Amino acid sequence: MAPTLAVFKLASCDGCQLTLLDCEDELLALAGEVEIAHFLEASSAVAPGPYDLSLVEGSVTTAEDAERIRAIRAASRHLVTIGACATAGGIQALRNFADVDEYRRTVYARPEYVSTLATSTPVSAHVDVDFELRGCPIDRRQLIEVISAFLAGRKPDVPDHSVCFECKRRGAVCVTVTHGTPCLGPVTHAGCGALCPAYGRGCFGCFGPSGSANLPALIPLLRRDGLDEDAMDRFLHTFNAAAFDKELGK
Structure with missing residues (x-):
């Protein structure tokens, strides 16, 4: 059966x-x-x-x-x-x-x-x-x-690394380094194929935090790229709502 x-x-x-x-x-x-x-x-x-x-x-x-x-x-x-x-x-x-x-x-x-x-x-x-x-x-x-x-009866082979790995595999230019665009790629779970960065847009975090997310290290870069506290809250609270809060210990 x-x-x-x-x-x-x-x-x-x-x-x-x-x-x-x-x-x-x-x-x-x-x-x-x-x-x-x-x-x-x-x-x-x-x-x-x-x-x-x-x-x-x-x-x-x-x-x-x-x-x-x-x-x-x-x-x-x-x-x-x-x-x-x-x-x-x-x-x-x-x-x-x-x-x-x-x-x-x-x-x-x-x-x-x-x-x-x-x-x-x-x-x-x-x-x-x-x-x-x-x-x-x-x-x-x-x-x-x-x-x-x-x-x-086996474990799924779904990588837990970040979108940045997918950008490199795709040959996409880093939008943060090149253009100063706010991007959640360094802390977001891979799976989308780096769709947004490949077209010059910052990652919005659709796949939630990656297993190795270091969000506290990314916060200063988001500030540098023009996000104030309110804009940063909106950026983090989208598709996965409070999921990124756990990475900040909230």
């Missing part, structure tokens, strides 16, 4: 699930090796668990999310979170620095109908996670590697 694969969504934009669908040829080959038992983005056909591997996109933003992720964990032999929302709370975790009740009153005509938690948190804050795949959205090559690794 083929191993079973399930894909679930919490609070997110669906971009990481679409990355899986965009794998096209790789997905066809994968479909021949596994039974895709639950993937509502692709099919309404659902098979009951337990599942050998579950991929979860999205953050926990409601009490229902928290209850659901516990049920998913219980039904999964292995659980992998995919994308910035599931691994770091996502853009929606900006609510963690604000008054959610005030947002509700400002945005919704009937805020009493909106049920939400005060925070947006990663899946790992609620259940044990076997692997976290970073990115906003994730990289298709890394995704296929992670799925293949878990199905084969």
Whole structure:
């Protein structure tokens, strides 16, 4: 019997699930090796668990999310979170620095109908996670590697170095050294292929902190390149919200 694969969504934009669908040829080959038992983005056909591997996109933003992720964990032999929302709370975790009740009153005509938690948190804050795949959205090559690794019973070969390594491999000129452009590449997890720096833009940190991030050493360079404290906070609190705060000990 083929191993079973399930894909679930919490609070997110669906971009990481679409990355899986965009794998096209790789997905066809994968479909021949596994039974895709639950993937509502692709099919309404659902098979009951337990599942050998579950991929979860999205953050926990409601009490229902928290209850659901516990049920998913219980039904999964292995659980992998995919994308910035599931691994770091996502853009929606900006609510963690604000008054959610005030947002509700400002945005919704009937805020009493909106049920939400005060925070947006990663899946790992609620259940044990076997692997976290970073990115906003994730990289298709890394995704296929992670799925293949878990199905084969080995550790995923996903490098934990910074975007700067990818810039050098791509032959991209360092935007910070050459142009004085603020860039989070030295502290950001690789996986995007240095997309932004290759086109003359600073890295925005889509993949979150790398395993060797030394953010305190980067702060003076960001100041040198024109960012004041408010601009620096905005620069760090984007796709992965508070993830970089941990590197600063906040």
